[in-house]
Amino acid sequence: MTTQSGKSPNPTRRSETSRRAILTAAFELVGEVGYARLSIEGIAARAGVGKQTIYRWWPSKGAVLFDAFLMLAEGRDDGSAALPDTGDLETDLRTVMRATVAELTDPRYDEPMRALTTELLHDPALAAAYTERLDGPMKELKRERLRSAQRAGQLPDELDLDLAVEMLWGPVRDRWLLRSGPLTPEYADAVVRTALGGLCSRP
Amino acid sequence: MTTQSGKSPNPTRRSETSRRAILTAAFELVGEVGYARLSIEGIAARAGVGKQTIYRWWPSKGAVLFDAFLMLAEGRDDGSAALPDTGDLETDLRTVMRATVAELTDPRYDEPMRALTTELLHDPALAAAYTERLDGPMKELKRERLRSAQRAGQLPDELDLDLAVEMLWGPVRDRWLLRSGPLTPEYADAVVRTALGGLCSRP
The missing domain is CATH 1.10.357.10 (Tetracycline Repressor, domain 2)
Incomplete structure (x- = not known):
């Protein structure tokens, strides 16, 4: 879940990699600790990003989780929906x-x-x-x-x-x-x- | 919702009066402020009791709310259920x-x-x-x-x-x-x- 540093990666791709890491982390973490104990800090730690990165893109943990579900739904959308x-x-x-x-x-x-x-x-x-x-x-x-x-x-x-x-x-x-x-x-x-x-x- | 002090009321009846006041307060308050902002302190203030009274009887705000629903259901149970x-x-x-x-x-x-x-x-x-x-x-x-x-x-x-x-x-x-x-x-x-x-x- 790290960006391919050292090779000055495409910033768009790096953002997308972080975004997916954050959403995956949120989904896994809520399954392990429950929603009440889910925190932006915990998601950031697991995703290997700073928590400011998360706050820049999402206003709340609920919004992160919602996008995690969207990502899952899109992952299934292979044209045979x-x-x-x-x-x-x-x-x-x-x-x-x-x-x-x-x-x-x-x-x-x-x-x-x-x-x-x-x-x-x-x-x-x-x-x-x-x-x-x-x-x-x-x-x-x-x-x-x-x-x-x-x-x-x-x-x-x-x-x-x-x-x-x-x-x-x-x-x-x-x-x-x-x-x-x-x-x-x-x-x-x-x-x-x-x-x-x-x-x-x-x- | 105050107890009838000064006339050394029956303690059982006083407890029951407090219990009903607390449950009524919890039900009304959650409707006004939402569940996230519902607090034991808020319920105690509205019911006119100390918050220790609430903690003595219930472990959480969820438990208070549950009993408030039970009280409502029992209030309807007039034999024509x-x-x-x-x-x-x-x-x-x-x-x-x-x-x-x-x-x-x-x-x-x-x-x-x-x-x-x-x-x-x-x-x-x-x-x-x-x-x-x-x-x-x-x-x-x-x-x-x-x-x-x-x-x-x-x-x-x-x-x-x-x-x-x-x-x-x-x-x-x-x-x-x-x-x-x-x-x-x-x-x-x-x-x-x-x-x-x-x-x-x-x-």
Whole structure:
């Protein structure tokens, strides 16, 4: 995580290297010490930069963490960002929902995501940025998969797609948030089946 | 909120009066200043007690706030705690869900509930206490209403009632948490209709 000193590196590249080191450090550190004990000093020490470097770019530890999530999301964006579309809506949604459950229960993500959620709860400006830059693009991918199902006649044209996304992902986030029950692949499957068929339908 | 001094009041009653004053102060204060600026000193000043009184009874501001929610919940428990059961499941669920939306959007409750949610996110022991003493009893009332619908043949016997509760309340909590859309009575109605009928059904 050091800059390639001694060879007068390109300052832009050096900045980018520092930026990535800082974001990686923030993400790892919050997973180890928890959000309450996460500090700019700690992030700076782990990233091998001065804390003034961090303060120059970010106003708060919440802002650093938010950018760490953005970097992760961009790292995944390899052009194949669309959700799977095999034509079988239930199977595709199970695949995606199982991936969501796997991420939420991954110890590397659990604490950083709880930290980010804390910030979102109390900071409407950050919540708006989250909606615009992280959650919004993900939601659009989800809506697009549902639109494809509408075109295939598998979902009614009148369906409110924002509500549909919340019906699918809300229960999973709720269970994660409150630790109110086991988050398993089977639970992911049951959420998809029940959301599509409704509580009144026989399994 | 002062004790009735000068008449050597019953110490138990005086304690109870102080306890209620402290919990009321904590709930009001967090709504005014936000959770980050809520302090034991501030609660003590508003309640008219010494801060040692608070520290004697509670280990943290999170614990005070939790008990404030418990007091509120108990204040509502007038023996008519069951959910409405007119025989019309959809109508009854709409009534309850509209009440949930009204509470979540009430400015007096919004910030205190965000504060409590923050604590629950990071404190598994408090989350367990919340499940056992606050959310658990509420969930049992919800499951009981759904069981009644099962007995009436309106819901399948095999329905997983924990999942059903999460399908109904999860989307609402999700929208509240992330401020991702308007929380209105119409939204409450749409959640109930869509959860019961499923995403695939025509409205």
